[in-house]
Amino acid sequence: MAYDYAKYLRPGKLPHIWCAGCTYGIVLKSMIRAIDSLNYDKNDVVVTSGIGCCSRLPGYVDFNTLHTTHGRSIAFATGVKVANPKLKVIALGGDGDMTAIGGNHFIHACRRNIDITVFVFNNNIYGMTGAQYSPTTPKGAWATTAPYGMTENNFDITSLAIGAGASFVARTTAYHATHCEKMIKEALEHKGLSVVEIINACPTGFGRKNKFKTPTSMLLWMKDSAVNVEKAKNMSPEELAGKFTIGVLHKEEKPEYLETYDATVGLKK
Amino acid sequence: MAYDYAKYLRPGKLPHIWCAGCTYGIVLKSMIRAIDSLNYDKNDVVVTSGIGCCSRLPGYVDFNTLHTTHGRSIAFATGVKVANPKLKVIALGGDGDMTAIGGNHFIHACRRNIDITVFVFNNNIYGMTGAQYSPTTPKGAWATTAPYGMTENNFDITSLAIGAGASFVARTTAYHATHCEKMIKEALEHKGLSVVEIINACPTGFGRKNKFKTPTSMLLWMKDSAVNVEKAKNMSPEELAGKFTIGVLHKEEKPEYLETYDATVGLKK
Amino acid sequence: MARVDIRLGGSGGQGTITAAAILGYAAVYAGKNAVQTKSYGPEARGGAARGEVVISDEEINYVKVIKSDVLVALTQEACDKFIEDAKEGSVVIVDSMMVKDLPKGNFKLYALPIIKTAAEDIGKSMVANIVTLGVVNEITKLLDYDKLEKGVLSKVPKGTEELNKKALKAGVDLVKNMK
Amino acid sequence: MARVDIRLGGSGGQGTITAAAILGYAAVYAGKNAVQTKSYGPEARGGAARGEVVISDEEINYVKVIKSDVLVALTQEACDKFIEDAKEGSVVIVDSMMVKDLPKGNFKLYALPIIKTAAEDIGKSMVANIVTLGVVNEITKLLDYDKLEKGVLSKVPKGTEELNKKALKAGVDLVKNMK
Amino acid sequence: MAKAERIEINKKWCKGCEICVELCPTNALEMVDFKVAVKDLEKCIACMQCELRCPDFAIVVYKKEKE
Amino acid sequence: MAKAERIEINKKWCKGCEICVELCPTNALEMVDFKVAVKDLEKCIACMQCELRCPDFAIVVYKKEKE
Amino acid sequence: MAKKLEFMMGNHAVAEGALYAGCKFYGGYPITPSTEVAERMAERLPKVGGRFIQMEDEIAAMASVIGASLAGVKSLTATSGPGLSLKQENIGYAMLCEIPVVIVDVMRGGPSTGMPTGPSQSDIMQAKWGTHGDHPVIAVTPASVQEQFNETVRAFNLAEKYRCPVYVLTDAIIGQMMEQLEIPEPGELEVIERPKPDCKPEEYLPFDMDKEFVPLAAFGSGYRYHVTGLHHNSDGFPTNDPVLHTKNTVRLIERINKNYDDIMKVEEFMTDDAEVLVFAIGVSARSAKHAVIEARNQGIKAGLLRPLTIWPFPDKHIDNILNKGNVKGIVVPEMNLGQMTLEVQRVAKGRCQVEGLFSLMLDPILPGEIVEKIRRFV
Amino acid sequence: MAKKLEFMMGNHAVAEGALYAGCKFYGGYPITPSTEVAERMAERLPKVGGRFIQMEDEIAAMASVIGASLAGVKSLTATSGPGLSLKQENIGYAMLCEIPVVIVDVMRGGPSTGMPTGPSQSDIMQAKWGTHGDHPVIAVTPASVQEQFNETVRAFNLAEKYRCPVYVLTDAIIGQMMEQLEIPEPGELEVIERPKPDCKPEEYLPFDMDKEFVPLAAFGSGYRYHVTGLHHNSDGFPTNDPVLHTKNTVRLIERINKNYDDIMKVEEFMTDDAEVLVFAIGVSARSAKHAVIEARNQGIKAGLLRPLTIWPFPDKHIDNILNKGNVKGIVVPEMNLGQMTLEVQRVAKGRCQVEGLFSLMLDPILPGEIVEKIRRFV
Numbered sequence A, B: 001m002a003y004d005y006a007k008y009l010r011p012g013k014l015p016h017i018w019c020a021g022c023t024y025g026i027v028l029k030s031m032i033r034a035i036d037s038l039n040y041d042k043n044d045v046v047v048t049s050g051i052g053c054c055s056r057l058p059g060y061v062d063f064n065t066l067h068t069t070h071g072r073s074i075a076f077a078t079g080v081k082v083a084n085p086k087l088k089v090i091a092l093g094g095d096g097d098m099t100a101i102g103g104n105h106f107i108h109a110c111r112r113n114i115d116i117t118v119f120v121f122n123n124n125i126y127g128m129t130g131a132q133y134s135p136t137t138p139k140g141a142w143a144t145t146a147p148y149g150m151t152e153n154n155f156d157i158t159s160l161a162i163g164a165g166a167s168f169v170a171r172t173t174a175y176h177a178t179h180c181e182k183m184i185k186e187a188l189e190h191k192g193l194s195v196v197e198i199i200n201a202c203p204t205g206f207g208r209k210n211k212f213k214t215p216t217s218m219l220l221w222m223k224d225s226a227v228n229v230e231k232a233k234n235m236s237p238e239e240l241a242g243k244f245t246i247g248v249l250h251k252e253e254k255p256e257y258l259e260t261y262d263a264t265v266g267l268k269k
Numbered sequence C, D: 001m002a003r004v005d006i007r008l009g010g011s012g013g014q015g016t017i018t019a020a021a022i023l024g025y026a027a028v029y030a031g032k033n034a035v036q037t038k039s040y041g042p043e044a045r046g047g048a049a050r051g052e053v054v055i056s057d058e059e060i061n062y063v064k065v066i067k068s069d070v071l072v073a074l075t076q077e078a079c080d081k082f083i084e085d086a087k088e089g090s091v092v093i094v095d096s097m098m099v100k101d102l103p104k105g106n107f108k109l110y111a112l113p114i115i116k117t118a119a120e121d122i123g124k125s126m127v128a129n130i131v132t133l134g135v136v137n138e139i140t141k142l143l144d145y146d147k148l149e150k151g152v153l154s155k156v157p158k159g160t161e162e163l164n165k166k167a168l169k170a171g172v173d174l175v176k177n178m179k
Numbered sequence E, F: 001m002a003k004a005e006r007i008e009i010n011k012k013w014c015k016g017c018e019i020c021v022e023l024c025p026t027n028a029l030e031m032v033d034f035k036v037a038v039k040d041l042e043k044c045i046a047c048m049q050c051e052l053r054c055p056d057f058a059i060v061v062y063k064k065e066k067e
Numbered sequence G, H: 001m002a003k004k005l006e007f008m009m010g011n012h013a014v015a016e017g018a019l020y021a022g023c024k025f026y027g028g029y030p031i032t033p034s035t036e037v038a039e040r041m042a043e044r045l046p047k048v049g050g051r052f053i054q055m056e057d058e059i060a061a062m063a064s065v066i067g068a069s070l071a072g073v074k075s076l077t078a079t080s081g082p083g084l085s086l087k088q089e090n091i092g093y094a095m096l097c098e099i100p101v102v103i104v105d106v107m108r109g110g111p112s113t114g115m116p117t118g119p120s121q122s123d124i125m126q127a128k129w130g131t132h133g134d135h136p137v138i139a140v141t142p143a144s145v146q147e148q149f150n151e152t153v154r155a156f157n158l159a160e161k162y163r164c165p166v167y168v169l170t171d172a173i174i175g176q177m178m179e180q181l182e183i184p185e186p187g188e189l190e191v192i193e194r195p196k197p198d199c200k201p202e203e204y205l206p207f208d209m210d211k212e213f214v215p216l217a218a219f220g221s222g223y224r225y226h227v228t229g230l231h232h233n234s235d236g237f238p239t240n241d242p243v244l245h246t247k248n249t250v251r252l253i254e255r256i257n258k259n260y261d262d263i264m265k266v267e268e269f270m271t272d273d274a275e276v277l278v279f280a281i282g283v284s285a286r287s288a289k290h291a292v293i294e295a296r297n298q299g300i301k302a303g304l305l306r307p308l309t310i311w312p313f314p315d316k317h318i319d320n321i322l323n324k325g326n327v328k329g330i331v332v333p334e335m336n337l338g339q340m341t342l343e344v345q346r347v348a349k350g351r352c353q354v355e356g357l358f359s360l361m362l363d364p365i366l367p368g369e370i371v372e373k374i375r376r377f378v
């Protein structure tokens, strides 16, 4: 049966603003299916974003949606959640939004382990502003501000999240649309701060100038490069060269911020 | 022989502004001895800091010193270093300065692996502003903004640095003054971004209100709680409970930012 | 030469902004004043886009095009949107494939298969903007063909010079053949 | 009662700011107007610190102390710094242990062993500020002793009430014994 | 034999990225005038790849009801 | 027998934190009027703990030259 | 004076005022000399069912209060100069997106880290112009501990009524000093609760451009809508249409200007027959009052104009007085190097002389200096 | 026109101007519509021995240029509204610590994210008042691609000469448009190199309060000194003395005011006998020039006052013209809801009428609208 997305899409907003072949749309669909499977009341879901192509996503979904300032998705989300812990809060953003300008809020949310679900859409570039390099643009790759090739080392967003204290960290890709749905679902179900890094394609800003002739070639690159984390355990470093893992990379039990807060201060409700 | 610090101290600036028993002074001495042992030309050393009690340190040492805005020590230091890579740049700050408001610059410097030496003076509190909690204030501890006890989870500053990509990460304490000297020296010698977390005591803001009656008791707590990382390898989790490791926790070879940059862009010098 | 206001409207990616830039560049090298401006949505890509250029022997103070002396519309949307700002008696050029609903009014209308020419005759729809330049210049005779060609060649990516030369020529021919 | 300007100078940690606050508090509960202000360096601790309080039956517009009616100096530094702003004929109280170099001028000088009393008689140098309050009030008779004591008790940490009562009384006695 | 009853394409939303065409394992789709079109419904095995990975909500595959 | 020739104390810089006194293994130092003082030079074994950990550059131990 | 009488620090009074107004969320980052507001809120909020959070920096602090407000909760943040500079981008967001929040700025000596414990009044213009683009601003300016309380309540009311961020602009003297405070009984001061939309969710236009005011629905209350810092249409979705964004920006600014009489609060003291006016706020206004009394004692017809709302600027109040034709000069004492003076000069339009009296001396301006300036005009 | 003639984008011209002025460091963070400045610098700097770095955010970007400048290198950063808001705290640091840097602000539609690709002139007041505390400001305002180049060179010169940050305040139209540019030969435009101290290192007082100007020694050059954003003494170390910090703050502001004639650059067009003045900058000034010509054609004595330095504000220039007594009115067209207009009103002191002509329409203000306003005054 064809899946009906209409229930979660705001009427009249399509076609969306993303370029032809931009994979945000694929993930948006995975996200909708995941949320749908959890049967949340739409009124209880809040989706925040920063600024960037990615961050236009909340505009399309029929929840309480908040398109904030560049990098501040999680900081606004924190205010929403602390003020009303009953809300299911999803904070999303691009690699630039979440790990460049928004890096501080990202690590502090991980540290606090506040019950917010964070999606980092990593397309390895600043799409919106026209292909400047981001903290995840691969070494040597072209970007308008790296005309000689990217010179900076990259973040591994999942390692950063783990180092900062997140209690659930996963990676998936736009290509692996059902796996993506599953990761999103697990993240949403996790109590505490959960991070999902979603590898995404920006054919306009990144692909074309970096030898990906078509959007499909970028999806196929994801297909070929992603290794399930379980499988990876049995692979040698040589076999893993040039690959990345997908799946749940880290999960731990850890006190959730608001629960600790309310208990410690003896909140009178 | 009594060590003569005068060569590196600016004349007429002592007594320093720190409270009685504040251990910044002990570390300042370790730092001076370490730098002295490396025989740097004083003109080539730049020390930057943000704002906080810790961040008054550069004012006492006879180098090129830069007391910047709160949290921005590393960001200013990056400009200095990129503009003149021949300078030996040390960026320091407190736990608040470096990991609260300055967290983003901290992780990005780690990621870039730029050849700057970072000292994080962790006294588990905002000393300067009168004992508000910091990202490292232990759970349950009192702070003026945690009157019911600290409710937030903590950063492990060294894990954060490693997760962000730093190539040299160490921990030491003010009590272990010679170990501290050694860690500082190794960090300075390391090519790339090095981080030393220095456990420090704030008797005024943290100690008094958290059952440390005297500054000495805080030093003795460091003595008792620190376990050398090598020794820790042979200890069980039970034995390690309530302890922390000191020593070089992480060291790797990794391309240094400016070397990569200059090579990639074919810099015409 | 008095001020000529040229507006090139299309959708993002059609290269109208580049075309306007090339025209301005060529004009400046021909000793004229020129200002090229552009408009696009907040996305900085996709959606409606337009390139504009004002060419004049005099000082150009108002830098944008209000009413056009020359309007090129490569999409129906652009045509519908900008036609009302075409001056009386001005030149209006539309792509005959994209603009089905031809505008009516007091202007000289040219409906030409610009995109088709680019895609089929030259083999690259991307050079539609250069074909456009050929068309515009052949109709308006704004610049010497040589100067325009030089302009085009110095602004297009290396290795595409021949392609673009052909495209420009094809634009000129489109008009010539029309006559 | 006309405006009385009281300045309590010492070093950070001596509690002069708290003492000023308690005095203001007691004054307000006695139905007067009072404003307490303070000054310290950028360190927010250590270094020179002063607490000031203005008490008046009238509206207090200028909130700070310019020239003091009552000056207390618990350190030599404070004494040297503030003595020139003591009004003619005003009250000046110094700690006799800390202030060796007694100020000279047209004022009523009281050199009393405030800190020593606190440390030795009460056993806690921290209560020097409360001893000070006893001294000040006994000299100036600004407030009813009861009201002052009430003020002190409601502002000091729980469990230290007796200590502080004793300290206040010790201050009063210091003055009484002097006579 | 066709596994899909029909394939609905929303031409207004389709941006012609060709992802569906290129990922279709049976070559059942094609590009016509910069938009997708069904080339051969018979070929379709209703694997849903096209629908799953179309970023633009522009292609929907209706499987045949099981008989 | 004293290992130190002398112990220099800078009273202007000493803030009286007592760290040196409390860490001295031989109890050679004491507090006088809120500042450190040498109680008994004879006791000093020149272990340098006090100098090493004085935060205020206020105490300097001069070891005896080896004979 | 039978009521709850306290002797309280100005910063604590702000916190108590916020609680009186129904504030249930504080998001902040410590900075001298504002930190006591946070400290008091940290202690008090849980007792009234609210929550406190210390964010990682001021940017996040400002973001958090906006988020909390959207979740339907009255929210407060407090800071000082350097923090206010950092908050500017998100303050602009709150302005464009019509989010009620209260921002306390306890002014200290600037620029930069400046003089952290030293009072000043040097962020007055920043409060108005600190964020980019055109935007409406309301700022209230208490001058006593009692007013720290009352004006904070008023700030919350204005924020709710005009759906916008409101500043409490105070200074390190008023914020740090202790003075008597009568805590009003519940109901004694007006407290404006946030109205709820009364339309159906499908009809809700959260930013209806054709209305002066639309109730702000809380996230989670069943009204699902979109908020963006891009220029947006009545429904909240982005628009590129310059006509719409002109209309909306003008509407936001006009909403404040049109309600000048409601928003403005100005104390006039002996202005009726005044020939020399003193125009001052906060702690400087207290010195000014002292000076005016002194000048009157010296036979000079002096008067005080003390705005408790400094933004929007009290143009009309100044106009009204100047139109009487008595005033020869206006003295503007301020603890900065000239900010309000520029505004008073603008409004005076040459009708009288305007002279600033500037001080960075950290103590309140001396009444005597003000008197001296007054005398120059007679 | 034998020289290097280019047809260049305004933002690229800024980059080329910076390179001409000897800039060797760019620290930035991308933001529309300023990003082309960064992109051009990324490509060009390595070729002249300089370095480019994209920092993690605008706060870091601003910090990095200050750091680079202290290392002795002329430094540039560029941004737009939201980024400028974030840079404010560190801009204040550069002001107080007397660090020469050039900050380009390509104004776009605000407030908040606003209209990212839409031009505006709505950060004019922010440039002056955006950071907390009292501080000096210089801002230059180009109106053509050639001026983007030349004024950037002038901005660097002013930064070095007055040891302070200098703004290039431009807009999305001038920044994004292409126009002819003659690249001057080396030596053709004045380029002020940073002077080196000539005293002995021990005698060096980097912030000597008794001097108007002290050369800024580069870190690493043998002059070791301390820099702090706290108020400091001549030697750079913190001081709490309000007399000193008053003295120093006044000195910094006065240094700019005293050199008004050198810093100010104003183009006057047909102002000699003008009865109606138009006061405009940037792209609005181009429309205004068109309008003035048109008005003259209609027989109206109109004139244009076009500041290329908007901060400090050209008070004296306005005064001089108004003192002639011919001017009946001033029209101030600006792409915002009224910023410079307030300043012109302040300076006019009622000597003539002043009317703003405001637009948020994203296109330059139409000359016809300006003419219409001009006509109202005759």
Ligand SMILES: Cc1ncc(C[n+]2csc(CCOP(=O)(O)OP(=O)(O)O)c2C)c(N)n1
Pocket: A051, A052, A053, A054, A055, A069, A070, A093, A094, A095, A096, A097, A098, A123, A125, A126, A127, A128, A129, A134, A202, H029, H030, H031, H032, H058, H082, H083, H086, H113
């Ligand atoms: C304060 C601020 N700085 C810069 C920008 C410009 N800006 C908008 S989006 C963006 C980067 C977006 O990159 P990313 O988050 O990776 O999202 P993508 O567009 O790739 O989806 C930047 C730099 C801004 N809007 N605000």
Ligand SMILES: Cc1ncc(C[n+]2csc(CCOP(=O)(O)OP(=O)(O)O)c2C)c(N)n1
Pocket: B051, B052, B053, B054, B055, B069, B070, B093, B094, B095, B096, B097, B098, B123, B125, B126, B127, B128, B129, B134, B202, G029, G030, G031, G032, G058, G082, G083, G086, G113
């Ligand atoms: C932008 C800004 N926000 C807040 C402050 C206030 N502030 C100064 S120091 C400090 C915290 C210092 O804590 P830490 O870095 O741990 O240093 P410590 O004092 O403990 O040595 C804060 C919050 C400031 N100066 N600037």
Ligand code: SF4
Pocket: A017, A018, A019, A021, A022, A023, A024, A053, A054, A123, A127, A128, A201, A202, A203, A204, A205, A206, C045
């Ligand atoms: S620019 Fe890149 S990220 Fe943005 S919509 Fe286009 S393809 Fe997607």
Ligand code: SF4
Pocket: B017, B018, B019, B021, B022, B023, B024, B053, B054, B123, B127, B128, B201, B202, B203, B204, B205, B206, D045
């Ligand atoms: S407050 Fe704490 S950190 Fe600061 S100087 Fe005192 S003891 Fe040290």
Ligand code: SF4
Pocket: E004, E007, E020, E023, E024, E025, E026, E027, E028, E029, E043, E044, E045, E046, E047, E048, E049, E050, E051, E061
């Ligand atoms: S469902 Fe599968 S087989 Fe059918 S058209 Fe789509 S991709 Fe091809």
Ligand code: SF4
Pocket: A021, E013, E014, E015, E016, E017, E018, E019, E020, E021, E035, E036, E053, E054, E055, E056, E057, E058, E059
């Ligand atoms: S994947 Fe979707 S948008 Fe792309 S061509 Fe196919 S139907 Fe069209």
Ligand code: SF4
Pocket: F004, F007, F020, F023, F024, F025, F026, F027, F028, F029, F043, F044, F045, F046, F047, F048, F049, F050, F051, F061
């Ligand atoms: S050197 Fe050692 S033994 Fe001697 S006084 Fe110091 S701590 Fe005591």
Ligand code: SF4
Pocket: B021, F013, F014, F015, F016, F017, F018, F019, F020, F021, F035, F036, F053, F054, F055, F056, F057, F058, F059
């Ligand atoms: S450790 Fe230093 S400061 Fe502390 S008491 Fe001893 S000498 Fe004095």
Ligand SMILES: [Mg+2]
Pocket: A052, A094, A095, A096, A121, A122, A123, A124, A125, A126, A127, A134
């Ligand atoms: Mg991205």
Ligand SMILES: [Mg+2]
Pocket: B052, B094, B095, B096, B121, B122, B123, B124, B125, B126, B127, B134
């Ligand atoms: Mg600390």
